[in-house]
Amino acid sequence: MTVCRAYRRYSKGSIPDETKMFKIVKREQFSPVTYLWKLEAPDIAKAAQPGHFVIVHHGEGGERVPLTIADFDRQAGTITLVIQAVGKTTTALMGLQEGECLDDLAGPLGHARHFDKVKKVVCVGGGLGVAPTYPQLRQYKQNGAYTISIVGFRSKDLMFWIDRFKAESDELIIATDDGSFGVKGLVTGPLQQVLDQQPDVDEVLAIGPAIMMKACVAVTKPRGVKTVVSLNPVMVDGTGMCGGCRVTVGGKMAFACVDGPEFDGLQVDFDELLARAKRFDTAERESMRLLREKHDCRLPR
Amino acid sequence: MEAPSKPKKTIKTIAKSKTAMPEQEPAVRARNWSEVTLGYTEDQALAEAARCIQCKNPGCIKGCPVAINIPGFIQAIESRDFRKAYDVLAADNVLPAICGRVCPQETQCEALCIVGNKLEPVGIGRLERFVGDLALKHGWSLAAPANRNGHKAAMIGSGPASITCAVDLARAGVDVTIYEALHTAGGVLKYGIPEFRLPKKLIDRELEALQRLGVKIVTNTIIGRLYTIPQLMQEMGYETAFIGVGAGYPNLMGIPGEGYNGIFSANEYLTRVNLMRAYQHPYADTPTGMGKKVAVIGAGNTAMDACRVSIRMGAENVYCVYRRTKKESPARAEEVHHAEEEGVKFNWLTAPVRILGDERGWVRAMECIRMELGEPDASGRARPVPVPGSEFLFEVDTIVYAIGTSANPILAQTTPGLRLNKRGYIDVSPETQMTSIPGVFAGGDIVTGGATVILAMGAGRKAARAMLRYMGIEAAAQPA
Ligand SMILES: Cc1cc2nc3c(=O)[nH]c(=O)nc-3n(C[C@H](O)[C@H](O)[C@H](O)COP(=O)(O)OP(=O)(O)OC[C@H]3O[C@@H](n4cnc5c(N)ncnc54)[C@H](O)[C@@H]3O)c2cc1C
Ligand SMILES: Cc1cc2nc3c(=O)[nH]c(=O)nc-3n(C[C@H](O)[C@H](O)[C@H](O)COP(=O)(O)OP(=O)(O)OC[C@H]3O[C@@H](n4cnc5c(N)ncnc54)[C@H](O)[C@@H]3O)c2cc1C
Ligand code: SF4
Ligand code: SF4
Ligand code: FES
Numbered sequence: 001m002t003v004c005r006a007y008r009r010y011s012k013g014s015i016p017d018e019t020k021m022f023k024i025v026k027r028e029q030f031s032p033v034t035y036l037w038k039l040e041a042p043d044i045a046k047a048a049q050p051g052h053f054v055i056v057h058h059g060e061g062g063e064r065v066p067l068t069i070a071d072f073d074r075q076a077g078t079i080t081l082v083i084q085a086v087g088k089t090t091t092a093l094m095g096l097q098e099g100e101c102l103d104d105l106a107g108p109l110g111h112a113r114h115f116d117k118v119k120k121v122v123c124v125g126g127g128l129g130v131a132p133t134y135p136q137l138r139q140y141k142q143n144g145a146y147t148i149s150i151v152g153f154r155s156k157d158l159m160f161w162i163d164r165f166k167a168e169s170d171e172l173i174i175a176t177d178d179g180s181f182g183v184k185g186l187v188t189g190p191l192q193q194v195l196d197q198q199p200d201v202d203e204v205l206a207i208g209p210a211i212m213m214k215a216c217v218a219v220t221k222p223r224g225v226k227t228v229v230s231l232n233p234v235m236v237d238g239t240g241m242c243g244g245c246r247v248t249v250g251g252k253m254a255f256a257c258v259d260g261p262e263f264d265g266l267q268v269d270f271d272e273l274l275a276r277a278k279r280f281d282t283a284e285r286e287s288m289r290l291l292r293e294k295h296d297c298r299l300p301r
Numbered sequence: 302m303e304a305p306s307k308p309k310k311t312i313k314t315i316a317k318s319k320t321a322m323p324e325q326e327p328a329v330r331a332r333n334w335s336e337v338t339l340g341y342t343e344d345q346a347l348a349e350a351a352r353c354i355q356c357k358n359p360g361c362i363k364g365c366p367v368a369i370n371i372p373g374f375i376q377a378i379e380s381r382d383f384r385k386a387y388d389v390l391a392a393d394n395v396l397p398a399i400c401g402r403v404c405p406q407e408t409q410c411e412a413l414c415i416v417g418n419k420l421e422p423v424g425i426g427r428l429e430r431f432v433g434d435l436a437l438k439h440g441w442s443l444a445a446p447a448n449r450n451g452h453k454a455a456m457i458g459s460g461p462a463s464i465t466c467a468v469d470l471a472r473a474g475v476d477v478t479i480y481e482a483l484h485t486a487g488g489v490l491k492y493g494i495p496e497f498r499l500p501k502k503l504i505d506r507e508l509e510a511l512q513r514l515g516v517k518i519v520t521n522t523i524i525g526r527l528y529t530i531p532q533l534m535q536e537m538g539y540e541t542a543f544i545g546v547g548a549g550y551p552n553l554m555g556i557p558g559e560g561y562n563g564i565f566s567a568n569e570y571l572t573r574v575n576l577m578r579a580y581q582h583p584y585a586d587t588p589t590g591m592g593k594k595v596a597v598i599g600a601g602n603t604a605m606d607a608c609r610v611s612i613r614m615g616a617e618n619v620y621c622v623y624r625r626t627k628k629e630s631p632a633r634a635e636e637v638h639h640a641e642e643e644g645v646k647f648n649w650l651t652a653p654v655r656i657l658g659d660e661r662g663w664v665r666a667m668e669c670i671r672m673e674l675g676e677p678d679a680s681g682r683a684r685p686v687p688v689p690g691s692e693f694l695f696e697v698d699t700i701v702y703a704i705g706t707s708a709n710p711i712l713a714q715t716t717p718g719l720r721l722n723k724r725g726y727i728d729v730s731p732e733t734q735m736t737s738i739p740g741v742f743a744g745g746d747i748v749t750g751g752a753t754v755i756l757a758m759g760a761g762r763k764a765a766r767a768m769l770r771y772m773g774i775e776a777a778a779q780p781a
Binding site: 057105258 | 482527572582
C-alpha cells in the first residue's frame with residue numbers, strides 16, 4: 001500500500017496526513033459509460049462483506065459518491081468497483097488512469113448482508129446493479145443455494161461479467177432492452193416467468209435503478225416471495241450523520257447508509273425514493289453542462 | 302500579583318460597557334462568507350482587559366466548564382505579556398481561538414463575572430479569542446512533547462473532545478492516532494459551524510499543531526466498520542481508546558409530509574455547504590438543492606447557523622420557527638442578534654404540524670400552530686402548549702430541521718459489551734469517563750447528547766487524565 005505522508009490539502013489548510021492513498025491497480029472500460037476499478041485497499045478488502053459499499057471522493061470540491069463493493073480479494077488486498085457514468089462526478093472519475101491514486105476512499109459502509117438459509121434464489125441485476133449483485137450471488141452459491149440469475153442491460157455492447165455470472169449461476173438469463181442479445185425487454189419479464197414456472201423460489205434479490213427494483217417488487221409482492229433490494233438514495237457522508245439518505249420502509253423512516261442499504265423490498269416506499277432521487281436534478285445538470293464545456297475551473301477560495 | 306504602581310481598580314473606576322468588537326456591516330456580510338466579527342485590536346484588548354477588577358474571589362472561573370484562570374490570563378494581557386496570557390489559557394484550554402468564538406459566554410464565565418452584577422461583564426470570550434489568534438499568528442504552541450514512552454492510544458472521531466484528549470496524551474508522551482470517518486478532520490467545527498463564524502483555517506492550524514505534537518490523523522476510517530473497537534484493542538495494540546464520535550444522527554419531527562423534496566436536516570444542509578462547499582456550486586460538485594423561501598425549525602446554535610447560511614446562499618426569505626420564545630432559545634445571544642440583523646424573520650411560539658407538497662413531490666407549504674407558554678417542564682423551561690384552532694399555512698419551499706440529534710448506532714452495534722444509557726448515549730463513569738469496557742473511554746456529545754464545544758473539551762481532558770492513570774503514566778506538568 002502506498003502510504004502518503006506528504007502534505008495534502010484540506011479546505012485551505014495543509015495538514016500532513018497519514019491517510020493511505022488508494023491506487024487504481026487495474027482499470028477496464030466495459031462500454032463508453034461503464035468502467036471497472038480494482039483499488040489497492042487492503043484494510044477495506046479485509047473487512048468487506050457482500051452488501052457493503054464505499055464512498056469515493058476525489059479532488060478539491062469533489063462530491064462524495066457511494067459505490068457498491070462489487071468484489072474483494074483479501075489476499076491481494078484489493079476491492080473492485082464497477083461504475084456507470086451518469087453525471088458529473090462519475091463521468092469525471094472515468095478519466096483517472098491505472099496507477100493513479102484516489103484521494104479518499106471510505107468504507108466498508110452499510111450492513112453486511114445477512115444470508116438466510118435459502119434453497120433457491122433468483123438474483124436480478126439491472127444496469128449499474130449488475131456488478132453489485134455478483135458478490136451476493138457468489139455467497140448464495142457458496143451457501144449451497146440453487147441460483148438463477150437474471151441480468152439486464154440496455155443493449156449488447158453494455159454487457160459485462162457474463163462469464164462471472166455463468167460460473168456462479170445454475171441458470172442464467174440475459175435480457176437487453178433493445179433485444180440485441182438474449183431476451184428482449186426488461187428483467188421483469190423473465191422474473192415473472194421464472195416465478196411462475198418455479199414456485200419453490202424462496203428469495204429474490206434485486207439490485208438496480210429504483211424504477212427496476214420497484215418493477216421487480218410489483219412482480220414478487222402478489223406472489224408473496226421474499227424480496228431483498230439494495231437502495232441507492234443520494235448520500236453525503238454515508239455514516240448516519242446527515243439523514244439525506246432517508247427512506248421509508250414499512251411506514252418507518254430509515255437511513256439507507258446505516259440501516260441498509262439492503263431492505264425488505266415488499267415494505268419499501270419506492271415512489272418516495274424515486275421522487276427524492278430528483279432532489280438535485282437541476283443543480284446536477286448545471287454541473288454536467290460545465291464539465292461538457294470544460295469550464296471546470298475551480299474557484300479560488 | 303497586582304502591579305503595585307497602579308491604583309486599585311474598582312467597579313466605580315472602570316468603563317461601564319464592554320469594549321465593542323468590530324464586525325462587518327449586516328448588509329455587507331449577508332453577501333459574503335468572511336468572518337462576521339473581526340476580533341479585538343491590541344488597543345481594544347488592553348482596554349477590555351483593564352475592565353477586569355482582578356477579584357480576590359472571582360465568579361468567572363466557576364462559570365467556565367474547564368476552570369480557566371481567567372483573572373490570570375487577563376492580567377497578563379494588561380501587562381502586555383501576551384505569550385504568558387496564552388500559556389495561562391492553554392493550561393486549561395487547548396483551543397482558545399475556537400472557544401473564544403463559539404462558547405456561550407453569556408451563560409458561562411461572563412454570567413458569573415462580578416463586574417456583571419452592576420455593569421456589563423468583562424468580555425472574557427473576546428479576550429480569549431484575541432490571545433488565541435495571536436498564538437496562531439505567531440505559531441506559539443504547546444510545550445513540546447515529552448519523550449515517547451511507548452504507550453499507544455486511539456481517538457475515535459476528530460471533534461473537540463478527541464482533539465483535547467489527544468493533546469493531553471501526546472504531551473505526556475503517548476503515541477496517539479486519531480481516526481476520523483470523514484475525509485477531513487475537525488468534527489462539527491468543520492462540517493457544522495459555518496466559515497463566517499469559525500474560519501476553517503483556524504481549525505486546520507490547530508490540527509497542524511496537533512500533528513507537530515506527534516499525533517497521527519487518519520481520515521476515511523469509520524470505526525465499527527473498517528476496524529472495530531475490539532480489533533483496535535486486541536489486534537492493533539492500543540492500550541486505551543477514546544470515543545469522541547459526537548451525536549450526529551439527526552432527528553426529524555415525525556409529522557406528515559417529511560418525505561417531500563426540499564426537507565433537510567440541518568446536518569445535511571450545513572454539511573453540503575460547509576464540508577462539501579455547496580456555496581461554490583457548480584464549481585464545487587455538491588449542490589444544496591434549496592429553494593428561495595426557507596423555514597428553519599428550532600432556535601439553537603444549529604438553527605441560527607442554518608438561517609444565516611440560507612441568507613448567504615441567496616434565499617429571499619428565511620424564517621426561524623420555534624415553539625417557545627426568544628428568552629428560551631438555546632442559541633448564543635450573539636447568534637440570535639446577528640441573525641436578526643441579517644434579516645432572518647423569527648416566528649416565536651410557532652410549531653409545524655404538517656408539511657404539504659406539490660404534485661411533483663416538493664414542499665409547497667407548512668401548516669403551523671400557535672403556542673403559548675404553560676408551566677415549566679422537567680428542563681425548567683416553560684412548556685409550550687398549542688392554542689386550539691390557531692392553525693395557519695406558511696408558504697415555504699425549503700424546510701431545515703434543527704431540532705437536535707441522537708446517538709449514531711454504528712459503534713454500539715459493533716462493540717459487544719458497550720453499555721448505553723436510556724437515551725442511547727454511551728454510559729461512562731462520571732469520575733473517569735471510562736465506559737463499561739475497561740480501557741475504553743468516551744466523552745463529548747456521544748455521552749451528553751448535543752452540548753457545547755467546551756463541555757466536549759472538558760470531557761476529553763478528564764478522560765485523558767484517567768487514561769494516563771490507566772496506562773500507569775503521570776500527567777505532563779502543566780505550563781506555568
Ligand atoms: C449504496 C449505493 C451503492 C451504489 N453503488 C453503485 C455502483 O456500484 N455503481 C454505480 O455506478 N453506481 C452506484 N450507485 C449510484 C452512484 O452513487 C451514483 O450514480 C453517483 O452518485 C452519481 O454521481 P454523479 O455526480 O456522477 O451524478 P449526479 O450528477 O450526482 O447525478 C446524475 C443523475 O444520476 C442519478 N443519481 C444521482 N445519485 C444517484 C444515486 N445515488 N443512485 C442512483 N442514481 C443517482 C440522478 O438521477 C441524477 O440526475 C450507488 C448508490 C448508492 C446509494
Ligand atoms: C451547526 C452547529 C453549531 C454549533 N454551534 C456551537 C457553538 O456556537 N458553540 C458551542 O459551544 N457548541 C456549538 N455546537 C455544538 C458543538 O459543536 C458540539 O457540542 C461539539 O462539536 C461536540 O464535540 P465532539 O468532540 O463530541 O464531537 P463532534 O464535533 O461531533 O465530532 C465527532 C467526529 O467523529 C466522527 N465520527 C463519528 N463516528 C465515527 C466513527 N464511527 N469512526 C470515526 N469517526 C467517527 C465524525 O465524523 C465527527 O467528525 C454546534 C453544533 C452544531 C451542529
Ligand atoms: S472556555 Fe468558554 S467558558 Fe471558559 S473562559 Fe473561555 S469563553 Fe469562558
Ligand atoms: S469575575 Fe470578572 S472582574 Fe472578576 S476576575 Fe473574573 S473576569 Fe475579572
Ligand atoms: S448519507 Fe448521510 S445519513 Fe446516510
